Amino acid sequence: MMTPEVAEKLRAVFPPEKIGKLPRVTCRACSKNFGSCNEHQKKWCDTCSGMVSTQHIHLDYVGHADITDRFLQVDPWWNWEPLAFDQLGLPAFDQHGGLWIKLTIAGVTRLGYGDAQGKTGPNAVKEAIGDAFRNGGMRFGVALDLWRKDMPEAEEGPRRGGRSAAAAPPPPSGPDPLWLVNITAEIHAAQTFDEMIEIGNRIDAEFNAGRIVPGSDLANALGEVFMPKREQLLAERNTAARAYHDAVARETVSEALSS
Incomplete structure (x- = not known):
């Protein structure tokens, strides 16, 4: 049963050692060409510890295991299921390679969406599931501070939404x-x-x-x-x-x- 105490535990801030850096390529050509294009090359990044396009930003994130641990701490019987199934009875992925899920914690069900950023194969499926957990968990307040984009201007240091203050582009306007x-x-x-x-x-x-x-x-x-x-x-x-x-x-x- 969802109570104020359970909700508070879900929203508890993760310690710094649980927060990783996720590279997000901002060049569309690089994303479609295995991480590089005519203007940008893949190079080693010490921050996210990987070979990635020079045209990228870093997003703060909490890993699949730590998100799952948080769910288990508040509700050992938490559960998830895909929003739709394919003809074989397996979770149905959309045309973008994304997975919609129903995440149930303490008797409350909310939607989540995950994808593997265009990757394919078994590891991509697991990555999409983990991403859906993070996205669905955010609806319950899990790691919400890492998703938030509108931090007060007076607060110094990296933005908790993931982008560093120096690298943050102006927020895009929504569709008409x-x-x-x-x-x-x-x-x-x-x-x-x-x-x-x-x-x-x-x-x-x-x-x-x-x-x-x-x-x-x-x-x-x-x-x-x-x-x-x-x-x-x-x-x-x-x-x-x-x-x-x-x-x-x-x-x-x-x-x-x-x-």
Whole structure:
């Protein structure tokens, strides 16, 4: 049961030794070209201890294990499940390689979203799950100070949101309010899965431009509208495809028997 005491424990600040530095490449060309492009090269970074594009920033983060430990401390029976499943009964990933989850702690369920920054393979799946835990945990206040972007100007030192004060770019403006109204209406009106792919590509463009921040209230609100409709139309397309193949198979058998 979620009580004020449980909520307070979830929001407790993590000690410095539990906070790591996550590199985030800010050059789109580098992100799409294995970490380098014509203007930037991959070099060793002592701060995040890895080979990464010179065009990157650092985000403060708490690792998967420490986030899980915090969940267990407050609720040994906490649980998570994917928001949707694929045809094999496995967690369904969206067209961006992201995973929506339902995270339940102390009887309260909230959504979370995680991705592996374009990586593929088994390790990428585990990274996406861990990222979804961090994102969903933030909805409960876990490591909330590391996500916060609007720190008081008088506070010196690195911003707790992750970017150092010297490297922080001006915050991007959100999408035009009319765009939000129109895209939501298009999602509700979509009749085919291909339409949802096209809508998803336009939403993705807003993320890439920095006008929508992953994990923000806006991103979560869009996901809650987009994902169920996408899964509905995907299921309808798969059902129609199976019906078509079954019809073709019956016709083939019928022709074989009559010949």
